[in-house]
Amino acid sequence: MTGNIQFYNDNARHVAQQYLSKSFEEIHASVLSYITPVLNKTDARILDIGAGAGRDAKYLAAEGQSQNVSVIAVEPAKLLADIGKQTTQNLNVNWLEDSLPALAKVTRQEVSFDLILLSAVWMHVPESERARSLRKLANLLKPGGKLVISLRHSQAEHTADPRIMYAVCADELKNLGKKVGLFCLSETERENDKLGRDEVSWQTVVLQLPDDGSGAFPFIRHVATNDGKSATHKLALLRVLLRIADGHPGAVLRRESSLYGDRVILPAGLVALYWCHQYKDLIDKHQLFQTPNKNPNMGFMKPAGWHKLTHRTAADYRIGHLFTGDDAIALHKTLSDALSNIKAMPCKYITLPNSEQGVFEVASKPVRAKDSIFLDLTTLTQWGEFSLPEHIWLAFNRYACWIEPVLVSEWVNTMLSYSGNAGYRTVEKHYILHEALNWLEPKRSTTEIRQRFEQLQQDQTQYCVWTAKTLKQKYNIDHCMPFSRWPNNDLWNLLPADSQINNQKNDRLPSEQKLKAAKERMLHWWQSAWLEEIPFEMCEFMTDQISSASLINSQCNLWKQRFFAEANIALPGLSKVNSSIDDVFEALVMQRGRLKEMQQLREW
Template identity: 70%
Template sequence: MPAKFYNENATELSQQYLSKSFDQVHQSWRHFLPSIIANPNARILDIGAGSGRDAKHIAQLAAKTHGDENNSQVFAVEPAKLLAELGVQQTTGLKVKWLTDSLPALSTITKQEVSFDLILLSAVWMHIPLSDRARSMRKLANLLKPGGKLVISLRHSSGSEQAEQERKERKMHTVCADELKRLASDVGLFTKLATEKENDILGRDHVTWQTVVLQLPDDGTGAFPFIRHVAMNDGKSATHKLALLRVLLRIADGHPGAVLRRESGVGGDRVILPVGLVALYWCHQYKDLIDDHKLYQTPNKNLNMGFMKPDGWHKLTKLKSSDYRIGNLFSGDDAIALHKTLSAAVNNIKTMPCRYIKLPNSDNTVFEVASKTVKAKDSIFLDLQTLEQWGEFSLPESTWLAFNRYACWIEPVLVSEWVKTMASYAGNSQYKSPENQYKLHQALNWEEPKRTTVEVRKRFEQLQEHFSNKEPKQEQIRCVWSEKSLNQSYEIDHSLPFSRWPNNDLWNLLPTDSTVNNQKSDRLPTEHKLKQAKERIQHWWQVAWLNEPSASESSTSLLRTAPSASLTNNHKRFFAEANIALPGLSSDNSSVDDLFEALVMQRGRLKEMQQLREW
């Protein structure tokens, strides 16, 4: 986008844009809008939002349609800063989030990990060079929900002197509806509407317009057939392939903040993750299966797998799978052993499943690892920066998005196939009969949900005792949802329900009144209720994890983990967990306001992806 021209002429252009109404400009496709806005949780993306005319209209329509039940959100993207500032003024008080971004990368909006019911590009496509259009269309298709619509208006110019001058000033390129429809078809979109050329409503003789409405019929990427092929049809000399798919699904579902960046490749855009995180989750899921349940993961009667080395894995047998988690600190011999274990896991992932998982009827591998040698040290804190040391893991963006959006449907398929695969191995012959396979399902449980809750309960009780001993006595912790006193009874609530999104991070665990907690149950708090509780939630975060401990507290360790793996200060762990679990946060974020905004964003993602009941 030629931001320079639009910044220099922001006031004049804003007046021009606002001189015509949304209905005048978009009369050809506006009949699609009511059915989109009928969803109270609709997500709309306005790219090239200008001075906010369209974003304002859509946000007002949603507010009028749903009133207090309105959970819709409009994302307005505008690369011209001065024009966007005028747009912010236009949309004050409405559910419009302004972002600075542009095609083809859309890197900022992509980090939000949100998919959209409607994407609008009004007078934008002619700014995109021909060389960037295929990538732009892939990016837009990846941002659509199944059934979501993409509306693009095409500006056609005559060959007049005035038209040529505008093309140079605004850096515009020739557009073609047939080219646009072909690009859309290549990424699985179909054409819902394509108008004839229409006169310019501002009366410019040298300008005509066309509108094309595209729609995503399903996931549109081929990701589902690929995942199904690997899970159900691909040969399995070991459980490596299933393990890798489940690891990636768990990261996509639980750690949207783990994406280091996105890159454009020959076969489409790719997502880049720290391969150390993939290795950490690899160890997590194999830990209990092999060490505790003694389940064979290959057809041979040998429990040992390639990444289980004497100086690494076998020195950590006292640990549990839950110790392989973000926010833990290992020291001494355990740290050295963990370094070596992660290095061995990275190598195993690179040489086994990544080498052999290929697209159907193709020799092209799907996943790539660019690994680095890491020297073992006697201290390792598990956060994103540490896990980046082992290098990078790359996968197609379409596969990442399928895992990200549909984890709750994909995971049961992976677990079921893993159970069948294990039951077929000679070493697991006692589980061959279907009635015994429930034990294999139990062994594949991912989390231990009570572990962190116990820690947080202990922290709450320490703080209550601390505050009660102060003079004058003051109670500083109340129910985050109701503001009730917690002197009598309390519970530790998962703000985002654990049964729907298993997360035991410190930021997600909040003190609540027992009665209120029972009322909430496993429902998702509405956006309004979450925002109402913002001050109390942030107060809990601050006093529990982020403030420096007092002298009376510092003599006692507030949190314990596995032997030789006690945590560093609470502040470091708190943000390490949050920055990798929530979308749109940087790995070095230390702002509770940014964290809360990301929490609201994740709430919307869960509502959108899983259609959870709200509270």
């Protein structure tokens, strides 16, 4: 593929002139009837792979402009992409330098598409990479999404053209599609080349994803409702992974190919942290038994770890939190013990159907306990890596609101079967178990943000991020992404707003246009509130662990650390070391689209 990229860079202007000489309608006339309905769909998302000089991306974005259709254009040849960016200027097109089979940058966005177009691309994909490529493309489709692939047939692939190309076959493509749950909507007849090359002909195959296409739902349901459970470990692991997929798309370190399909790699420490989060109050506060015997202690509850943190609550086990002193040492040990338990129990016993092959894998590392631990992605990666099949990750990511009630219900039923919980078996007490399994979403709290706002207001005028109106006595701290639908108290999500405007917005999702119009004011607030030097008097609000003035002073930078720690894990497409607020904003726009798509929220 590298040689072809070099060819397209070396010949960018000539190739662009050639491609732009023909219109989208000319090239794709035979499949327009499948593409047009997507352009008429509100907020549709389209992926154009091998976007070249931008001809197709321009048409798709322009035709879908009235419906707020967005296009991600993928082109690995940078010089050709530069021309494409000019072609699509002022349209809703986002360009990424990426390529098959990995599509690493696209998958990091954690979004799915109504339409994926590969025009004059498939012949560049070697046969050995086609199965993986189709699997990747299927995973990127929404249920009902269409995959349109044009096939270049030529009698002189390796002689007349300096590019590396491989023979293609519609039957091969359709068979590969079937294996990943795609069915064929259309296979066109071969057509003459629109550029007049006698040795070249084209046909187009349109594939569609009827549902999630992965078998993930039946598998998850089997583990949740039918699989044997000597304890609640299996349910706990599924729920941890669902919560990470639903709330932390930025937690994905990378994706890898394996014999059993692509896998998603997460920080093992994050899985252990959330494991402790969900068991913490369930055991310490509510004293509910999680095994059939009457021993309240589970394998990860050790004297030097778990039992030294009984004064803590589940809310302390969160990204952006600082532990110091003895608590930090105990937390190190607790996370290590939890990971060992996860590896020895649910990971060992959750296997593929009719197989001994494990579904989840842990590559753990020993971590030396220290007297300070700041919970962010970098820290939590020290414990190693946790991997799961990509199709299961995507099912958790897209359908969390349907899967979680099944897990919670089965967890309640499992606890009721244990003799230690016999006192809850009367129907009127079942609600206590359901309440105990609440994930303890963060409370709607804006106290520290109000304190920071009022401190800044003493020295400089503050403005509503949505209207630019000067804020005085009456103001609100607004959750940009509505708390009622996506509970999140991260610093990046809390913004000063005019009270009247905030009431008008209520629990609606800001439109993409409103969000982009507020960008400069939003970035200014982030910069002045959290990223510049923090005055000494504000540092006391950072953590309840700090006991001395010198330590408070040394920890003032935690606001900035916390801002990026929270953003980099909660928002899609950011690296764990990202420190750019511009990138945070672009990821916020992407997350807005994800919430709109997955929860069908009302827009403001």
